[in-house]
Amino acid sequence: MESKILRVKKCGVMTTVQSEKSENGVLQKRTLVLQELGGKYANSYVVIALGNLATIEWGENQLVVADLRFQTHEYNGQVFMDVVANEIVKL
Structure with missing residues (x-):
């Protein structure tokens, strides 16, 4: 695991998916694009947020x-x- 300070570039729509690992058989999922600090060409990651973390609406250009x-x-x-x-915290 690795903790990083990142900027939210895109926040996708929350969806519900089937999951055998969840108590009720469904799990919330959201796709985010997070970019390292350092300019337009800094590394970006397509990140999956699951469960309660997926229910949070992240603002574009927000630091986390x-x-x-x-x-x-x-x-x-x-x-x-x-x-x-695993965890995302707003700054």
Whole structure:
């Protein structure tokens, strides 16, 4: 896990997805684009927020501290990287 100060570039719409890991079988999910500080060409991450974290509406250009988890998974012989937000706090 890695904590970073980031800027919210985009905040997607919250959706509900099926999840066997959730108590009631559904889980809230939101996709965010977060960018490191340092200008127009700084690194950006497409981040998934799950559960209660997904219910928060994040403002564009808002500064946040995010605890990110980087993980990979394989699907149909291809490897994909997921960036999941464990915690996001507004500054």
